[in-house]
Amino acid sequence: xxxxxxxxxxxxxxxxxxxMRRVPRHEFIPETYRHMAYDDEPTPIGCGQTIxxxxxxxxxAEALALTGAERVLEVGAGSGYHAAVLAELAADVxxxxxxxxLVAAARENLARTGYARVRVMEGDGSLGYPEAASFDAISVxxxxxEVPFRLLEQLDxxxxxxxxxxxxxxxxxxxxxxxxxxxxxxxxxxYCRFVPLLGAQAWKVEE
Numbered sequence: 001x002x003x004x005x006x007x008x009x010x011x012x013x014x015x016x017x018x019x020m021r022r023v024p025r026h027e028f029i030p031e032t033y034r035h036m037a038y039d040d041e042p043t044p045i046g047c048g049q050t051i052x053x054x055x056x057x058x059x060x061a062e063a064l065a066l067t068g069a070e071r072v073l074e075v076g077a078g079s080g081y082h083a084a085v086l087a088e089l090a091a092d093v094x095x096x097x098x099x100x101x102l103v104a105a106a107r108e109n110l111a112r113t114g115y116a117r118v119r120v121m122e123g124d125g126s127l128g129y130p131e132a133a134s135f136d137a138i139s140v141x142x143x144x145x146e147v148p149f150r151l152l153e154q155l156d157x158x159x160x161x162x163x164x165x166x167x168x169x170x171x172x173x174x175x176x177x178x179x180x181x182x183x184x185x186x187x188x189x190x191y192c193r194f195v196p197l198l199g200a201q202a203w204k205v206e207e
Contacts, residue, residue: 001025001038006058013062019088020058025051028081028109045079047099049195052141056174056192057082063163063176063189064137066090073132073154075125076141076197080106084115086139093118094132096125098198126199128154140164143172143194148201155179165194169203 002020011017026037029045036043042050051057060082066072066089074083077097083106087093095118097103103122110118121129126148128138133154140151143165155162160179165172174189196203 001040001054005040005053005055009055011055011058011062013065015066015068015089016058016062019061019085020054022088023081023084024113025054025081027113028079028084045102045105047102049076049078049099049102051078051081052194057085059189060139060141060163060174061085061089063174064089064139064161066137070136071132071134073129073135073138074141075128075138075151077106077120078102078141080109080115080118080120082139082141083118083120084110084113087115087118090137094121094129095119096121096123096129098122098124124199124201126150126197126201130154134160136160138162138164140197141194142197142202143167143169143192144197144202147175147177148197148199150201152177152179152184157181163189165192169196 026034029037041053070090071092072086072090074095077095083095106120127150134156136156162177165174174192176187178185198205
């Protein structure tokens, strides 16, 4: 997976590549779909949600340029896989999920695989987690129609980074937004298609 899907497609950060080697992706996937665990595509995890394809997980982590000292918020815990990868790269990881069944699954999966220090919270991820702000980095694993300003507010003022898919429900651009005392800078990392981010600062549940 690392050689064929990541390195051949341009992932270069050695820390990201090692994190992707270390985290057992199959342990975060329901038994029914474990034969798909290392395929180059999203994998169902229940509740209408998926784990992003391995390349996209790596691309998002690489865009954040984590050094190991950061406090990170992940929006959209899913089954906990992406949070485990981030835990290999950062000092402190908090992940938030709106589906109670996935909150329970993520906690169980992370504890079983040795990532119990990752905090899994239930709530509206589009609002971030202000109780624990500010964050050096925020990673959003669902597509939003616009960048939620609540997430921007919770970035560190000097060097915050936010990676988020933005666009329609069917097509998004993966944006990296860097916050500093001079303001915000945005670049497009690549193009993607994520499940929709639902919440007060994103797609409404009934839409």
